[in-house]
Amino acid sequence: MNGETTLLEARGIRKTYGPVVALASANLAVGSGEVHALLGANGAGKSTLVKLLTGVTKPDEGEITFAGREIRVGSPAEAARLGLAPVFQDPALVPDLTVGQNMRLTRSSVGAVRARLREMELDVDFSERAGDVPLPMLRMVDLARALARDPRLLVLDEITAALPSDLAERVFAVMREWRDQGRSVLFITHRLAEVIATCDRATILRDGGDVATIVPREGGETAIVEHMLGPEAARAEEEAVAREETAPQRVEGDVIVDVASLRVGRVADVSFSLHGGEILGIAALEGQGQDELFAVLSGQQRADGGEIRVVGRALRARTPYDAIRQGLVLVPADRLLALLPQRPISENIAAPRYNTPTRWGPINMREERRRIGSAIDALQIDTRARRQVRRLSGGNQQKVTIARWLASGFRALLCYDPTRGIDVGTKRQVYGLLRRLADDGAAILFFSSELAEFPLVCDRVVTLFGGRITGELAGETADEAALLRAMHGLVEDAAA
């Protein structure tokens, strides 16, 4: 770190949305030639601060200086002119225009963007409609576009959340390159391992204010979590996790889902069985068939070949409705795919139950309230904004998607990247919840784009590569290195 000179400084930033105080008084200083992390639990004010810095919204109070001058950023376009290039959590590419037209829209040089993509060894067809480009690749295009402007400060908001590990690695390379050129990166992420590996300093926000600026390599994950959650909360969390870890009372249950020689899309030949009471991890790089696997199991897509049995009966799912009736339910990564954003929590939780086919007649409201109430309690959902699910934080929304299935009952829970974009505290609650469900006999299939989650969550992990299962590891041994090797199909098949 050579942060003698400060490139960006924000002092006493305050921002309120009606009665909600998003930022009370936040300070942030990013030096020249440093990679600076902005951390905090969901709702701590990270997103708000980024929006203020990049001109998406305006602060109520406080001042921002950039390269020694006080600035007022009125719009994203103005931020770009100042030399502040953001890459947002949601891709800022217009889906109905081609990639090339998107570049023209932002007055970006197509040649420079192409060059940046080539440097990252990516090839994107610029005449493709942006909406047809897969999301992870779109994030990379977004990044290349930001880089092409040669900004002095690159702001990366949760860019790695939707990226498979090989693409994330390229983002880190760019961040290192930027630092080596004496420029700066502001990096927002939930993945603490990434912060420790790549960032020089980290500012941690809690409840709308900055609580500490630390060197992440020195304190490690524990120190960061402590700052993020506050000292007591962190200790309680640690204990909770420790308790669960010391009680690995695994009972092999019956086979709930049996997949035999499944063939669909990129899935060439996949067989595995998922037992009651276990959490089975599926680890894979981007596009190895996991999307299709989950789509078939949850009834969104039909298989081209092979067989799926649910408790011995063949799965005949033409729609998600059929899969749900047979007890296969999905928790998707994109929470808004599963939720009714304008409706209250209770309605969202009750929605799948409206379909229960055996019971006609009026809904038993007392029974329903009881079920909803117990699901909310079990997941510790923050119900302050219960009238509209879209106002909940990401973590709480994800809890609601799980609560729906708790209230309606299921045999196997299909979790597709269930912790994407939610904070450490909530993630741990989700891990703990999945473990409790498994202990109660549920079967859980678990995919994550974050490798560090597998050993924490899973009893067993299978790796998918090129549409085939390439390896199986016990949960405890599924560390990042072992997973990565198996995910690239590099496992030394001594057993077979």
Next chain:
Amino acid sequence: MNAVATTQGRVAFDWRRAARRHGWTVGVFVLLLVLVLYWRSSTNLPWGTFDVQSLAIDALPLAFVAMGQAIVIISGGIDLSVGSMMSLVNVLAAKYMVTSLGDATVGSSATAGSFGRAVGVSLLLLAFGFLAGAMTGFIIHVSKIADIIVTLAMLFVWAGAALAVLEVPGGGTALRYQNLVTLDTVFTAWLPKALVILLVVYALLWLTIRRRRPGLALYAIGSNRSAAYLSGINVPQARVFAYAMSGTFAALGGLALTAASGIGDPHSGDIYTLNSVAAVVLGGVSLLGGVGGLLGVMAAAFVLTLVKTILIIKGVDQNYAQVIQGSLIVLVVMIGGLAIRQKGKSGG
């Protein structure tokens, strides 16, 4: 395959993608061709240049107003005020292109003004259309009221204004101004001037902006408003611009009505509000915004006009003719929608 990484540089022209992207427009032109052939075969009379010219003249007002409507719908809005804007421009033109209005009750007829006067009035009215549309867009932006409500209100405002200008059909315009769209042809009698004017306007007002930032901004705000904003687009400006274009095209439609009929009628534009939406949908523009182009919409305007003509030739009852027209729109859009869904499924 069609997804991400084409490993070697620029690939050859991708036919499948071109078909996916422009299939609808081509389909509308094919439909138009089929209808023209049917039209020709359904009458024993010799088929001459006159038929082509009258088709172009009939379709011109609808084509204009539908293009404006398409621009607004592409940008994610809808403009229900276009019909009465046409009426208003029509009566203003007919009133001020004459030197004396005359009085139908006394039996004196209007005295047409000079051609120069007519052109001057036309330019003023085009500017009026642009500003009136911009004002509508501005109200939508400032009030944050839904597009459909504000433009519905403007529908009544302009309709009332049109009646205030000219309560009963009347007025007129220079004969040479009428000849602009009616009699004259270019190069050959098979190329009606009305069609040439349409294509010139299309080239001037749309081709010049479509692939540049103002045009891309229209698609951007219709496709995903927050992504457009994050791309540095001035969203309010682009919205106001869309409505200003719609107002301009409605004014062009009103002037076309004036030239074609030679008089002003405060109800002349009434049918065009919903017909313009029909032409836009038939022309392959998504009502959700962000998708489609104006070429298909122009062809759709001709299709709708031709269907009406054919039904008249066939002697179909006016009431049933409307039933048939409506059914045709639903049918075509439904078939198109199914075709797209099928492609989406197999394309995976």
